[in-house]
Amino acid sequence: MSKNIIITGTSRGIGFELVQLFAKAGHQVLALSRNEKPIQNLKLDNVTAFPFDLNDNEAYKKVDNFIDSDWEHVDILINNAGALINKPFSETSMEDFGNVYKTNVFGVAELTRVVLPFMRKESHVVTISSMGGVQGSMKFPGLAAYSSSKAAVITLTELLAEEYKTSGISFNVLALGAVQTEMLEEAFPGYQAPTTALEMAEYIFDFSLSGNKYYNGKLLQVSNSTP
Template sequence: MKSIIITGASSGIGKETAKLFALKGFKVFATARNVQAMADLKELGCILIKLDVTDDESIQKAFKQIYESTSVVDILINNAGFSQNGFLEELSRDQLLHQFEVNVFGLIRVTQQVLPQMRSSGYGLIINVGSMGGDFTTPGASAYHASKYALESFTDGLRQELKGFGIKVSLIKPGGVATNFINNAAFPLPVKGNPYGLMRENYQKMLLTVLDPSKSSFGILKPEDVALKIYKTAISKKPVTRVRIGASAKFIPFVKRLISDNTFDAMIIKQLGLNNVIKTN
């Protein structure tokens, strides 16, 4: 029975991925800060582990539990992440740091925990759940996009570093997914006289539209759709290094490569309804 660790398994993509692998006979270590939210996974045979990817002590304790239950981790799925919405001028240093602590540095810390054992075994698979947001940026979420760009580079470097040890690395890049991701997204409280008020309002409306299956132009993915792609990547003899899921994840980066930065900026600003707002603020 192969062992797999999944971070951020308390909801959305992480939970559906844990369910699928458990049903397929894997030994699943489902990890998240909120263990209670994973109670249904325990009924499927998953081993629940409390893990906060931003807390070194929590990481050490979690992996102590994991390695007491298994000597080999075959697959690591780095899924934990969140979106720090907000315009750059209104984000504090602590808010920016937290965005990278969760989406980048926490992921690196967790990955470092499995590398010695995987190298010793001579095999293993690491799947990082990124986003189409690692290909382009929108105003109102530049911190989030920056963290996903960083994840792209980190994944490329990791894949190159580990190839000689028999360890494979893949990046999953879904488009819009119907989860609580946006509802859980942090958004700084507006300050008095904030010039981004109307932009913020339009940005939030855009998010609700883009992630509404009845309104989106590209179609919205279900968490199960992404989980299935992750599973197929995991069982493949030659996992694809980048897996783009959904029309938007494929179309928008393609268009961006064909046009200038200024043209792309204008397209995004118009799409968000920010062109007139910017002129009047």
């Protein structure tokens, strides 16, 4: 049965692959990214893509209007968009922290808040976090803003699951290990991750469709390395 799915951060990497997986499986997709061209260029029949900036208040109204007029309900929201800054903490300004948190935390919270009224029983909100945001996991210098923001959405997910526990809507968060994406290459030039963007997208695709049967308010660590 076809579902209505919203995915953020779709211009490249995992988000770009996810749109194609859901479209090929026959689902309706709203692909949101600051750069809508890569998805539009695919010319997929059941995909709508328009420019969307998580930091732009007006952009959320556009999403609200689209759901209201074209879909009426949303089955799955995947908060995949992310911003990453890699620089020594001593050089990381309040503005740097603000830019990362606006996308990784405030944007996730606001889009979820806008979409929730259109969700019903058995809907699923999946937020993409990072192993760097998990307490007790290995940490890397230079990622104070990024990893702490990814920790924030883990707790946010737990809180939403509690607040909406009578609604039948599930909230889960996936903490990803290293995935070979453009964002990783920009942050750690030359580093080779063990997992491709498509491999991780396939996992998220399956989890988004069925994970809410087994999990709610849970953090799943999707990484094949320890700690």
